[in-house]
């Protein structure tokens with residue numbers, strides 16, 4: 269009985285330390301210099317950013333932020349299927365897998381700098397967006413399961429045949 273209790277305590281401890289599924293322990297975020305987990309939350313589920321965002325993606329974004337030398341505002345990180353549908357995301361969006369972020373760009377110059385820096389780092393899936401509000405954002409993801417590993421551009425909600433930043 270004593271041994272059984274000991275095993276229970278050990279298992280409970282392991283769950284507390286490592287999480288009940290594949291979720292990364294909070295301490296992993298200690299190495300992330302410029303971002304906080306909540307910045308990647310799906311708005312309908314507080315805490316979901318830390319649970320779902322893939323660390324290799326966050327680390328890459330952190331490195332990009334370091335290379336740029338100024339803060340990046342995350343418009344959208346993880347999305348639950350419900351939130352993704354609400355914002356008009358594609359059904360198999362990389363945002364659902366914790367492998368994507370949309371970064372706000374107040375000007376085209378900001379967009380250019382981020383796109384150039386992302387290409388330099390080896391990001392292949394880069395989406396350039398010009399919104400009806402008159403600003404820009406860039407979608408970055410590391411979803412290797414996607415057949416299309418290239419760039420795209422949307423202007424006012426319509427797919428553009430040319431990139432804003434060639």
Ligand SMILES: [Zn+2]
Pocket residue numbers: 344363368369370407408
């Ligand atoms: Zn996106």
